[in-house]
Amino acid sequence: MIEAGLRRYEEVNAEIKSVLSKKNKCVVKDVNGQRYIGCALDEGKTIEVFGTPGNDMACYLNGGKVVVYGNCQDAVGNTMNGGEIVVHGHSGDAMGYGMRDGQIYIKDNVACRGGIHMKEFRDMRPVLVIGQNAGSFLGEYMAGGTIVLLGLNLKRGEKLFGTHCASGMHGGKIFVRGSFPSKNLSDNIKVERLNDDDEAELKSYVKKYCKYFDADYDTIMSKPFRKLVPATSRPYANLYTPN
Numbered sequence: 001m002i003e004a005g006l007r008r009y010e011e012v013n014a015e016i017k018s019v020l021s022k023k024n025k026c027v028v029k030d031v032n033g034q035r036y037i038g039c040a041l042d043e044g045k046t047i048e049v050f051g052t053p054g055n056d057m058a059c060y061l062n063g064g065k066v067v068v069y070g071n072c073q074d075a076v077g078n079t080m081n082g083g084e085i086v087v088h089g090h091s092g093d094a095m096g097y098g099m100r101d102g103q104i105y106i107k108d109n110v111a112c113r114g115g116i117h118m119k120e121f122r123d124m125r126p127v128l129v130i131g132q133n134a135g136s137f138l139g140e141y142m143a144g145g146t147i148v149l150l151g152l153n154l155k156r157g158e159k160l161f162g163t164h165c166a167s168g169m170h171g172g173k174i175f176v177r178g179s180f181p182s183k184n185l186s187d188n189i190k191v192e193r194l195n196d197d198d199e200a201e202l203k204s205y206v207k208k209y210c211k212y213f214d215a216d217y218d219t220i221m222s223k224p225f226r227k228l229v230p231a232t233s234r235p236y237a238n239l240y241t242p243n
Contacts, residue, residue, distance in 0.1 A: 002028045009034035010092050011052065020045050037064040040053065041083065050073040055092075061102060074111075080126070090132070099126040099145070101226050103205075107131050107154075107213045112162065113137040118138050118172060120144030129205050131213065136162030139228075148205050150220060151178045165189075166228050174228040175202050177220070187229070192227045 002019065004012045007142035012034045012201035019026040028037065031051030038047045039056065043063025050069045055147050057073075058066040060213035061080035071089035075097055082101040098117040112135035116127045138161045151160045155204055160180045166189050175194070182191050195200065202225060203234050210217045 004028055004031045004034050006032060009036060013122040018033040092124050097129045099125055103127040105209055105212055108132045111135045113140055115142060115147045116140040118142050119173050127205060129209050134161045135159060137164045139166040139169055145172045146176040149176045169230045175225050177225050177227060178223050188231050190229050190231045192229060194225055194227055198227060
């Protein structure tokens with residue numbers, strides 16, 4: 001077990017690396033904003049974090065697993081290549097920025113620009129599951145992958161997502177549970193019913209969410225989901241090409 005305390009992030013990460021060179025699991029306690037924890041962590045390795053990790057936790061994650069018992073700051077899972085991140089709390093801005101593969105599960109909410117620039121290639125399909133709600137620019141410029149927004153435990157007046165949701169989206173899909181004003185979406189976004197493949201995919205993510213956070217599957221699935229998808233793969237074509 002590693003005690004982070006008020007030590008500098010370089011020292012903490014060096015100790016984590018040393019532990020994981022001999023073992024497959026490392027527990028870090030009393031984390032206070034130290035950055036880059038779990039950066040480029042390889043498959044078969046796990047880090048458990050107690051406290052509040054700093055920016056770029058699990059950036060470039062390469063198949064490993066990072067579990068946070070608390071909240072986390074910005075850019076978690078930045079450009080991750082695979083693996084899994086589980087956060088028992090909420091996250092800051094740019095969660096899953098540019099992620100290429102792997103899965104992220106957030107118990108509560110994500111701040112602004114969650115899942116922006118997500119992309120997929122062949123069998124690499126990133127997934128971001130958010131338990132509560134999301135701030136503005138969710139899925140901005142999204143090119144692939146899946147975002148699931150569950151809308152659990154919302155207080156009166158709270159919105160599922162903020163302004164500019166899926167702005168510039170040209171690939172992938174966002175599953176949204178419950179009702180929301182589609183008039184706030186850009187003309188480039190279509191709101192559709194889920195097909196059978198969508199239903200099967202969604203259920204697998206919801207079951208995992210329930211397993212990690214002790215949520216009730218039937219309660220979550222009792223509300224209908226709708227799917228946000230891009231109407232075109234070139235939302236800004238007219239800005240750069242002549243009519």
